Amino acid sequence: MRVLVTRPQNKAEKTGALLAAMGHQPVFMPLFETVHHVDEAREAIARESWAALAVTSTEALHGIEAKRDAPDMIDRPVFAVGAETAGRARDAGFTRVFTGQGNGERLAEAIAAEPSLFIRAPLLYLAGSPRAPWLERRLEALHVPFETVTVYAMEPVTYDAKEVDALVGATDAILFYSHMTAARFFALGAGKALAGRNDPPALICLSANVAHAVPAELADHVRIADRTTEKSLLALLA
Numbered sequence: 001m002r003v004l005v006t007r008p009q010n011k012a013e014k015t016g017a018l019l020a021a022m023g024h025q026p027v028f029m030p031l032f033e034t035v036h037h038v039d040e041a042r043e044a045i046a047r048e049s050w051a052a053l054a055v056t057s058t059e060a061l062h063g064i065e066a067k068r069d070a071p072d073m074i075d076r077p078v079f080a081v082g083a084e085t086a087g088r089a090r091d092a093g094f095t096r097v098f099t100g101q102g103n104g105e106r107l108a109e110a111i112a113a114e115p116s117l118f119i120r121a122p123l124l125y126l127a128g129s130p131r132a133p134w135l136e137r138r139l140e141a142l143h144v145p146f147e148t149v150t151v152y153a154m155e156p157v158t159y160d161a162k163e164v165d166a167l168v169g170a171t172d173a174i175l176f177y178s179h180m181t182a183a184r185f186f187a188l189g190a191g192k193a194l195a196g197r198n199d200p201p202a203l204i205c206l207s208a209n210v211a212h213a214v215p216a217e218l219a220d221h222v223r224i225a226d227r228t229t230e231k232s233l234l235a236l237l238a
Contacts, residue, residue: 001237002027004171004201006181008034008154011058015175018234029167031184032154038063041126041151045070051121052077054111056104056135058088059152060126066093077117081107082206082228101228103209104135112142128152132179154180159188168193173202173237177230182213191215204236 001024005012009030016026041064049072055061066074078094080086086099100107111123122145129150139146168190176182194200203222205211211222225232
């Protein structure tokens, strides 16, 4: 099976290796390139005695080692969206990592369920740009004190119509890991390329939120992972 991987190149290579091990042929179409601002992340963590951290992507912790960059935060809570992000936090050396399933709104609700954490200090949200507003909006609505610091940027990768047609035209499945990536994919005109096929590929989405970016006319081809993990996502290829 030819599987189109839409992740940034640094993550796509890992996914490609997993696909190859499963007997599939990965095809790469990175829609964003990640630009990290590691110094800003380190400075933000060191600037204040934060009650906890929130992260919605592994990219937020790129280059961060808790023992070196956040020694006072090692045993404080880290709230993460998804198992992959939580795993990155543990690999960085944080010991109290809480995994939120779903999107930023659900993570905000999990954070707000621990109001005693924020009596003396706020939450630090290490974020990317652009980003969905759901986590910040919900934190505000739930009166959780927090500060957002942008520590990475997702720069769009451009493809012309011929390149999109060539990449999309011969795939059996397409993997989408984020709402932003799926929206970018269809903004490039990929929906037109898919509509012209007699056998559109499976559109495999990490969550229902990701699937919302798929045009309604292609909804019958959407598959949604049971859990927000890459393992669950790839299991849909079986």
